[in-house]
Amino acid sequence: MTQPQRRSGTDPARQAAYDVLRAVADSDAYANLVLPGMLAERRLGRRDAAFATELAYGTLRLRGRYDAVLERCSSRSLREIDPRVLDALRLGAHQLLGMRVPPHAAVGETVNLVRGVAGPGAATFANAVLRSVGRASRQEWFARLEREIPDETERLATIEAHPTWIVRELRASLAQQRQHDGDEHLIDQPTLEGELRELLRADNEAPQVTLVARPGLVDDRELEEADELGRLESHPAAPTAWLLRSGSPERIPALRQGRMGVQDAGSQLVTLAMAGASIEGTDDLWADLCAGPGGKSALLGAVLAERAGRDEVGAAADAPPMLVAGEVQPHRVGLVRRSVKAIPSEHVEVVEWDGRTLGEEHPEHFDRILVDAPCTGLGALRRRPESRWRRQPADVPALTALQTDLLDSALRAVRPGGVVGYVTCSPHLAETRAVVDRAVARRDVEVLDAVAAARDAGARLDGLGEGPYLQLWPHRHGTDAMFLALLRRR
Numbered sequence: 435m436t437q438p439q440r441r442s443g444t445d446p447a448r449q450a451a452y453d454v455l456r457a458v459a460d461s462d463a464y465a466n467l468v469l470p471g472m473l474a475e476r477r478l479g480r481r482d483a484a485f486a487t488e489l490a491y492g493t494l495r496l497r498g499r500y501d502a503v504l505e506r507c508s509s510r511s512l513r514e515i516d517p518r519v520l521d522a523l524r525l526g527a528h529q530l531l532g533m534r535v536p537p538h539a540a541v542g543e544t545v546n547l548v549r550g551v552a553g554p555g556a557a558t559f560a561n562a563v564l565r566s567v568g569r570a571s572r573q574e575w576f577a578r579l580e581r582e583i584p585d586e587t588e589r590l591a592t593i594e595a596h597p598t599w600i601v602r603e604l605r606a607s608l609a610q611q612r613q614h615d616g617d618e619h620l621i622d623q624p625t626l627e628g629e630l631r632e633l634l635r636a637d638n639e640a641p642q643v644t645l646v647a648r649p650g651l652v653d654d655r656e657l658e659e660a661d662e663l664g665r666l667e668s669h670p671a672a673p674t675a676w677l678l679r680s681g682s683p684e685r686i687p688a689l690r691q692g693r694m695g696v697q698d699a700g701s702q703l704v705t706l707a708m709a710g711a712s713i714e715g716t717d718d719l720w721a722d723l724c725a726g727p728g729g730k731s732a733l734l735g736a737v738l739a740e741r742a743g744r745d746e747v748g749a750a751a752d753a754p755p756m757l758v759a760g761e762v763q764p765h766r767v768g769l770v771r772r773s774v775k776a777i778p779s780e781h782v783e784v785v786e787w788d789g790r791t792l793g794e795e796h797p798e799h800f801d802r803i804l805v806d807a808p809c810t811g812l813g814a815l816r817r818r819p820e821s822r823w824r825r826q827p828a829d830v831p832a833l834t835a836l837q838t839d840l841l842d843s844a845l846r847a848v849r850p851g852g853v854v855g856y857v858t859c860s861p862h863l864a865e866t867r868a869v870v871d872r873a874v875a876r877r878d879v880e881v882l883d884a885v886a887a888a889r890d891a892g893a894r895l896d897g898l899g900e901g902p903y904l905q906l907w908p909h910r911h912g913t914d915a916m917f918l919a920l921l922r923r924r
């Protein structure tokens with residue numbers, strides 16, 4: 435349990451936001467895992483909980499922007515400031531420049547917080563810094579940063595609060611996408627830099643909760659009931675996807691029972707497109723190579739079970755159609771079991787495995803395999819507030835090596851005529867096209883059109899480009915930046 439440090443007079447919402455920032459800095463915690471428990475444990479009311487969430491997540495996302503501002507207001511370099519004080523200053527800067535908090539409250543409450551953690555001298559320092567931050571509006575700060583940062587990429591990165599290396603990678607991937615855009619998207623297309631800015635801004639918006647209604651497990655009446663609890667709105671990315679406009683997902687019974695779930699609409703689309711991609715021959719044995727925590731397994735299992743019931747697929751075979759969901763980390767195997775609890779057990783088996791050896795151990799065995807590979811997560815930055823600052827360019831080579839091994843293993847484990855779907859929640863070219871292009875060069879595979887498969891799966895989206903690979907974008911599609919390649923083994 436995260437106990438608040440002793441402090442006098444700090445309001446509980448700001449205290450919770452501050453403790454989240456400290457947990458992220460000191461224990462490498464994930465804010466979106468720590469905060470909900472903390473809010474429940476401390477029994478914050480709805481308004482305080484919403485304020486604490488916006489304050490903590492907003493500050494973490496926009497840290498780079500606020501650091502640039504604080505640096506210009508402080509007599510000391512940021513490196514010389516006590517990290518406990520610096521985190522409080524960041525919270526103060528977000529209240530002043532990113533939220534509608536009256537300046538006297540933003541400064542006063544933050545100074546109070548600093549006094550509690552670091553004493554009166556630090557409080558005087560914090561007061562001077564934050565008064566200086568508050569002397570200019572957000573727009574005035576943007577104008578100043580525009581003037582003072584000469585390098586174009588660094589300027590954009592600072593103002594839109596992303597590390598520079600990530601801005602470079604996203605620009606390269608967007609440029610590649612634009613080469614593959616069909617005529618439809620070329621009309622009214624902003625410049626590459628304009629579109630890049632839209633993407634970075636989309637990363638800085640809190641995403642809306644998206645639900646999945648797992649096929650065959652939820653009927654219209656239940657969707658209507660869920661609608662009464664939380665105002666559902668159909669998401670154009672996938673027929674199973676629903677935006678939850680209000681309320682909390684836990685109130686929906688079908689969600690508690692695992693027949694619905696919380697899942698990005700893009701994740702749903704790539705899963706449905708992979709499940710529907712055209713295959714030759716039998717279609718009874720599927721694998722999810724990297725299943726934890728199990729969102730895609732649950733959707734695949736539901737599709738498989740529904741299809742089995744409807745078409746009596748596999749009725750003549752010895753065993754019912756089956757999804758084998760495998761994961762290497764034991765505790766995540768447990769999460770997969772929980773995710774698939776509503777799928778009829780004869781259609782799903784959850785196992786612990788190292789996906790890299792599946793091809794060697796079970797060559798030409800499966801009809802369909804999903805490889806949802808571990809990746810940098812650069813396509814899901816809006817969901818994980820602090821992750822952009824944690825990731826390093828040096829992470830990429832080890833990940834691409836693992837991705838290459840996993841895809842290679844899947845292509846050996848799938849039978850000729852069967853399909854492998856390669857998915858990442860990153861648009862980084864080294865993790866997406868480069869991994870797939872290498873596999874295509876080495877193995878006898880046919881590249882299927884993933885954009886067409888996405889449309890066949892029910893996507894009602896513009897700006898998908900020409901294929902054969904599918905790349906989704908938060909600013910274009912309201913989804914995470916998921917990538918999908920579909921490979922059919924010859």
Ligand SMILES: C[S@@+](CC[C@H](N)C(=O)[O-])C[C@H]1O[C@@H](n2cnc3c(N)ncnc32)[C@H](O)[C@@H]1O
Nearest residue numbers: 724725726727728729730762788789806807808
């Ligand atoms: C992107 S996540 C998968 C998300 C999942 N498909 C879902 O939708 O919930 C990648 C997963 O691969 C797992 N993983 C990493 N290396 C692996 C390996 N060698 N074999 C199998 N799984 C692995 C990670 O532990 C992580 O749970």
